[in-house]
Amino acid sequence: MSFLNRDVVSIRDFSRPDLDKILDTATKISKSGYDKGLLKGKRVGLLFYEPSTRTRMSFDTAAQAIGADTIWFAGVEGTSVMKGETLKDTIETVANYVDTIVMRHPYDGSARWAAEVTSRRVQRGEKKVPIINGGDGKNEHPTQTMLDLYSILATQKRLDGLNIALVGDLKYGRTVHSLSYALSMYGCRLFFVAPEMLQIPHHITSFLEKRGISYTKHTKIEEAIEAADIVYMTRIQKERFPDENEYNKVKGLYKVDRSLLKRAKHTMRLMHPLPRVDEISVDADDDVRAYYFQQAGNGVPVRAALLGLIMGTIA
Numbered sequence: 001m002s003f004l005n006r007d008v009v010s011i012r013d014f015s016r017p018d019l020d021k022i023l024d025t026a027t028k029i030s031k032s033g034y035d036k037g038l039l040k041g042k043r044v045g046l047l048f049y050e051p052s053t054r055t056r057m058s059f060d061t062a063a064q065a066i067g068a069d070t071i072w073f074a075g076v077e078g079t080s081v082m083k084g085e086t087l088k089d090t091i092e093t094v095a096n097y098v099d100t101i102v103m104r105h106p107y108d109g110s111a112r113w114a115a116e117v118t119s120r121r122v123q124r125g126e127k128k129v130p131i132i133n134g135g136d137g138k139n140e141h142p143t144q145t146m147l148d149l150y151s152i153l154a155t156q157k158r159l160d161g162l163n164i165a166l167v168g169d170l171k172y173g174r175t176v177h178s179l180s181y182a183l184s185m186y187g188c189r190l191f192f193v194a195p196e197m198l199q200i201p202h203h204i205t206s207f208l209e210k211r212g213i214s215y216t217k218h219t220k221i222e223e224a225i226e227a228a229d230i231v232y233m234t235r236i237q238k239e240r241f242p243d244e245n246e247y248n249k250v251k252g253l254y255k256v257d258r259s260l261l262k263r264a265k266h267t268m269r270l271m272h273p274l275p276r277v278d279e280i281s282v283d284a285d286d287d288v289r290a291y292y293f294q295q296a297g298n299g300v301p302v303r304a305a306l307l308g309l310i311m312g313t314i315a
C-alpha cells in the first residue's frame, strides 16, 4: 500500500512490509544524513493537547532536518480550546495551514476522529492532510512503536523470534499496546509483567491468540529477566487512574537496578519509552544494556523517514 497521504492512527493499519520499509528508510537516512531538500516548502503542524518531550521535539527535529517548517502548540493553554473549540474545528482550521498534522490527545480514538475530519475535507475537494497519532489516551502510540522496532533491530540485528518482556503499566500504557500488535508480526514471544490490575487488556491478548503468538503473564520481573532479549519498562501512568488510592497500591512496584541487571543476558537491552519515574534506577544508566536514551534518539531518523514517505518525497 502506498504511503502517500496515509494516516498513521494505529500500528494495525501497517503490514509487516510497510514497517520494514519505514525501518529500512530510517536506516538509510541515519547512514546518509538528512537531506534538507526533501520537505522544502512543506509544513508540519504539531498539536499536543497532552505533555510531551520526546515525541513533539523529535518530530520537530525530524521535520526541520529534512527541510519542513513546523508550527505547534504544546498544551492547550493559550489556544482556543480554552474557549471551547472542538477537536473537529481545530483540525478543520489547522489543516488549512499545514501539509501533515501530528497530534497527541488525551482521548482514546481522537486520532481516528481527526483522520476522519481531514478525509471529509477531501470529499469537499480540499487536499488531504494526513494525521499522525502521537499518542491517543491509553489507546496507541504507533510512531513510538516504529522507533522501538528500529531500536530492537539496531541492538539485536533481527526482529523475528525474540523474547520480549513488557513490564509495568500494561493497562494504561499506550506504547505497549502498539508494540504488542507490531511484535506479533515478527513472531516474538511476549512476557507481560504487571500487577493483576494493570495487566495487558483482553482485546490485545485475544488479538495475539488469533495470530498464534506465544505469551505468558507474570507479576514478578524476575520470572522474565533471564530469558529476555529486550526488557521494555514502562511508567505507571498515574494521570490515567480514576482513583489515586488505586495508583498508590501499585506505584514503585517494579524497579530495575544494576543488581537486577546481573541476572540478564549480556546481549539483553533495557528499553523504556520514557519519561521514567522510579522504575529504572539511575545506577543502571551506565550499564552496557541500558538503551533508553539511544532509543529516544532513534525517534529522529524514524520520524523523518515516516514524514518523507507520507509526504511523498521518499519513494
Ligand code: CP
Binding pocket: 051, 052, 053, 054, 055, 056, 135, 141, 144, 273, 274, 275
Ligand atoms: N515516549 C514518549 O511518548 O515520550 P514523551 O511523552 O516525552 O513524548
